[in-house]
Amino acid sequence: MAQHKPDHLTGSRIRERRLALGIKQGALAAEVGVSPSYLNLIEHNHRKIGGKLLLQLAHALEVDVSALTEGVDAGISELLDAAARALGGVPAETARIDELVARFPGWTALIAAQEARARALEGQIDALRDRLAHDPALAEAMHEVLSSVAAIRTTADILVKEADLDPAWRGRFHRNLHEDAERLSSRATGLLAQFEAPGAGAEVSAPEETVEAMFEAEDHYFAEIEAADSTTLDDAIAAVLARHAGMIDGPARVKAVARLRAYARDAQRLPMADLAPLAQHMAYDPARILDALGGDVAQMLRRIASLPSGAGVPLMGLAICDASGAMLHRRKLQGFVLPRVAAGCPLWPLYRAFARVGQPDTAIIETPRGTRFKAWTIAQPVSEEGTASPRFGAPARVEATMLLMPLTAASEPLEVIAAGPGCGTCPREGCTARR
Numbered sequence: 474m475a476q477h478k479p480d481h482l483t484g485s486r487i488r489e490r491r492l493a494l495g496i497k498q499g500a501l502a503a504e505v506g507v508s509p510s511y512l513n514l515i516e517h518n519h520r521k522i523g524g525k526l527l528l529q530l531a532h533a534l535e536v537d538v539s540a541l542t543e544g545v546d547a548g549i550s551e552l553l554d555a556a557a558r559a560l561g562g563v564p565a566e567t568a569r570i571d572e573l574v575a576r577f578p579g580w581t582a583l584i585a586a587q588e589a590r591a592r593a594l595e596g597q598i599d600a601l602r603d604r605l606a607h608d609p610a611l612a613e614a615m616h617e618v619l620s621s622v623a624a625i626r627t628t629a630d631i632l633v634k635e636a637d638l639d640p641a642w643r644g645r646f647h648r649n650l651h652e653d654a655e656r657l658s659s660r661a662t663g664l665l666a667q668f669e670a671p672g673a674g675a676e677v678s679a680p681e682e683t684v685e686a687m688f689e690a691e692d693h694y695f696a697e698i699e700a701a702d703s704t705t706l707d708d709a710i711a712a713v714l715a716r717h718a719g720m721i722d723g724p725a726r727v728k729a730v731a732r733l734r735a736y737a738r739d740a741q742r743l744p745m746a747d748l749a750p751l752a753q754h755m756a757y758d759p760a761r762i763l764d765a766l767g768g769d770v771a772q773m774l775r776r777i778a779s780l781p782s783g784a785g786v787p788l789m790g791l792a793i794c795d796a797s798g799a800m801l802h803r804r805k806l807q808g809f810v811l812p813r814v815a816a817g818c819p820l821w822p823l824y825r826a827f828a829r830v831g832q833p834d835t836a837i838i839e840t841p842r843g844t845r846f847k848a849w850t851i852a853q854p855v856s857e858e859g860t861a862s863p864r865f866g867a868p869a870r871v872e873a874t875m876l877l878m879p880l881t882a883a884s885e886p887l888e889v890i891a892a893g894p895g896c897g898t899c900p901r902e903g904c905t906a907r908r
Contacts, residue, residue, distance in 0.1 A: 483527075486541045488516035489576050490534045505529040553581060554842065555898040556588040614664045621657035625650060683725040684732055685803060687717045693791075693804050694781045698737050699745050706737055732802065736779070742769070743776045752780060757787055759849045759876060760835065770833050770851040771874040778804050778876055790846075790877035792823055795870070806877050808844050810894030818899065819906045820892040823875040826852035830871055837880060837889045841900050845880040847887070 491501055502512040505526060514520040522530070531541055553573070557565035566573075574581045628650045632643065697709035710733045714720040720729055743766070755761040759777055766773060771793075778791035790806025803811045811817065817824075822836045830852045838846045852873040893899030896908045 483522055483541050484516045484518040484520070485576060487522075487530055487534065490536060490541070491516075494534065496534075501530075501533060504533050552585040552588040554900060555592075555894075556584055611664070614660060617660045618657065618664060621653050621660060624653045625657065628653065680723070680725040680728045681800075683719045684729045687713075687720070687729060688732075688802075689805065690717065692782055693779050695733070695736060698733060699740050701737065706734075710734070710737075739772050739776055739779075743772060745776070745780070748776055749780060752777060753785060757785075757878070760833075763833065769853075771853050771855075771872070774849060774851065774874050774876040787878050787881075792817075792821075792875045792877070794823060794873055796827055796872075798824060801872065806846070806879075808842075808879070809838075809840065809846055809877055810898070812895050817895050818892040819896075819908075820890050820904075821875065822848045822850040822890065823873050826850040826873040826875070827871065830854065835887060837885065837887050838877075838892050839889055841893050845889070846877045847880050847885070848875050848877050850875045 491498065498512055498516070499509045502509040505512075506529070507526070511520065515522050527541065531537060534541075553570050557570075628646050632638070632646055632650070638646070691713070695709075695713055697712050698706070701709035710730060713733060714726065714729060717729075720726045748762075748766075751765060752762055755765065757777070757780075759774060762777065763770060763773055775791065775793075778789050780786055780789070788806060789804065790809055790811065791802070791804035792800065792811050793802040794800050798816060800811070800817075805811060821838065822834055826832075826834060831854075833849065833851045835847065835849050838848050840846070850873060852871055854869045855872050856867075891901065891904070893901055893904075896904075896906075899907070901907070
């Protein structure tokens with residue numbers, strides 16, 4: 474797929490901004506001290522621009538320099554690409570997405586927002602479908618509803634067909650019919666309540682998504698829990714939960730408490746006060762940090778993903794799944810799609826790690842848009858406490874962990890895996906792993 478380099482779009486952005494402000498080309502050229510013909514070459518991307526002239530143009534056009542020079546956001550590109558392919562019969566110039574964003578940022582933002590909302594709604598549908606198929610509470614409630622319906626139908630059938638029924642028995646059947654109808658009403662109401670939103674206008678979401686929203690809001694770092702000990706941990710967890718909606722009771726709170734306790738165990742075994750300066754000294758390279766620390770690799774990857782944001786700390790994503798491929802925990806990373814319900818790309822190192830349990834691995838993932846991310850992965854047996862300490866005689870439970878960072882080096886001697894967000898939205902038609 475052809476791609477435009479970000480610096481090739483600077484001229485187009487200058488032209489679009491000038492036209493939006495209604496400034497004549499000659500007037501803008503005179504203001505910045507160049508000829509109209511030279512500015513025309515710049516606007517048509519025939520001349521590179523930078524330094525003082527770029528600053529003058531940004532000032533004249535009343536925008537920040539970054540608005541004229543920054544490349545297209547990878548996340549926007551992925552969403553636009555997915556939107557273009559969602560309706561296969563509609564032709565769209567996907568090779569010119571960067572140009573579209575440069576010329577019409579407002580409209581492309583709208584299209585991307587609509588695609589993101591469509592994905593979110595599809596995710597909710599998938600989550601509800603999964604609950605209908607596998608939730609034991611729903612299965613039991615449905616069984617009770619059907620049992621009540623069957624009892625009512627049997628009683629009504631007797632009352633209709635037995636015309637000479639003894640009045641005492643008829644009274645008993647009428648009483649049974651009334652009680653079964655009341656029971657059915659109660660059970661049906663309870664069944665419907667499980668699908669109702671927690672508040673007016675709120676979206677239906679799975680407990681896992683509610684917990685992930687809490688982690689995203691806190692940037693995956695909880696200062697209270699980092700500072701807590703065994704005597705203050707419960708209070709620290711309660712303080713965190715009190716800050717977030719949907720954590721009063723129910724499955725989301727149960728999952729949140731379990732996830733926060735796992736976070737606390739990691740914090741106790743690998744304190745942030747020890748990890749943060751070491752990670753900074755080693756340029757946030759998990760391989761070098763592992764050489765220095767040793768120990769539980771998955772725990773080390775989780776802790777790196779929890780480093781508090783600050784100067785020099787790179788953007789990071791995290792994915793943890795079990796042997797079925799179900800996503801247990803995510804830290805989203807812009808430009809890299811980590812689906813919650815739908816399956817991810819089968820080429821991800823996350824899944825490949827299950828073939829080499831206990832062996833750390835690293836690779837470069839190249840998305841369909843050409844963006845590259847470096848991945849560090851490990852699959853390990855875990856105990857009930859979430860550590861790599863399986864017990865004798867207990868069934869092995871294996872989880873895979875993948876830490877992601879945007880690739881900064883021009884080239885690295887690592888395997889490059891051409892992987893996408895999942896076969897449902899990936900544009901690579903010729904991929905051998907495509908379902």
